[in-house]
């Protein structure tokens with residue numbers, strides 16, 4: 001395999017296996033496993049590849065993709081050849097998105113058209129969530145609506161992975177989609193994806209219909225689930241057509257002027273509808289009971305782990321009889337197909353490994369970018385500082401606060417607003433309350449000063465608790 005062209009190594013690309021991104025600790029190689037699903041044996045294999053061809057660090061992005069760090073010019077060709085030969089990735093040609101869709105890490109109900117083992121016989125069983133292996137399927141049919149009559153197992157209303165798969169295939173045929181385009185398919189189940197920004201949001205309203213959300217918070221529909229693919233493809237095609245005419249201005253759907261957006265909607269014949277009903281915040285880690293067995297959702301602290309830890313986790317998952325794992329946008333792994341007695345031991349091993357198994361773990365409420373030394377732009381060691389913040393701000397985080405630690409203004413880990421955003425500067429952080437990295441800081445402080453102000457009764461604690469103010473310069 002030839003060395004990569006300078007263009008392929010340009011910063012700012014959405015990296016992939018074929019187009020790595022240059023960083024402070026070597027090349028970052030982003031993997032897109034087929035349908036974001038792996039087996040435990042494949043996880044162990046990828047951990048081995050991370051150690052052999054990179055520096056052993058493995059990350060899960062907020063779009064549920066894997067990243068290997070520390071790959072080099074010398075090791076990249078053999079790594080890619082291995083990934084492709086073993087079908088650990090499904091990279092495709094072109095500048096469009098390698099992964100256009102995002103779904104909850106829990107597969108569809110067993111009665112949703114053939115994804116699950118046991119399929120429709122399990123329809124009546126009660127469960128909290130629906131996890132089911134799908135990577136073993138040789139091909140994915142177009143999404144088919146579930147049988148009528150209430151929620152599917154696990155609370156999911158539609159077969160989101162199959163709809164996502166169909167949208168992925170349609171998206172590859174649409175020229176001009178930006179690499180970062182994202183369509184969220186929310187199955188209406190307990191793991192709401194409301195917290196993730198996107199271009200289009202498809203949310204199940206009931207078992208036969210979905211609503212389609214736009215970035216300006218308008219909702220369209222209701223659309224029959226069986227027609228959702230067609231409607232989404234129409235919207236994406238219209239967006240891509242506008243973007244091809246003005247690629248420098250229109251990078252995401254939100255960049256379309258309102259008149260063009262109205263025109264685009266008008267062409268589809270879609271009409272306004274009310275937003276889907278609000279749902280409780282998702283449980284982002286822990287044990288789930290499904291109609292197909294138990295599942296364990298395990299988070300990587302700040303989205304990062306190492307090859308040795310993942311190897312041991314994969315071995316524990318094999319011992320537990322896990323059939324598959326799905327990559328989670330909460331930067332974790334959802335192991336499924338577990339016997340009831342096996343989920344506890346698997347979670348116990350994960351906890352021993354320092355991974356997140358408790359939905360109340362404060363680390364789940366902090367986003368941190370790669371930071372120093374992994375990123376060339378970094379002004380701080382964001383992940384190490386995030387660990388200190390998680391400890392200091394645990395009561396605030398337990399009460400619902402959120403923290404974003406970004407080692408520079410670029411905001412790779414999180415694009416939206418957070419309760420507290422810290423932007424790295426040499427020797428400290430710009431402190432932003434209720435904003436993004438681009439909002440005006442109220443202060444610039446070093447980490448010890450920030451930690452001190454997060455103690456109960458101190459300014460930042462009060463501010464993040466929703467009480468009091470902290471003036472500029474403090």
Ligand code: SF4
Nearest residue numbers: 369375407408411412
């Ligand atoms: S936000 Fe973090 S990871 Fe992204 S460029 Fe800045 S320092 Fe690097």
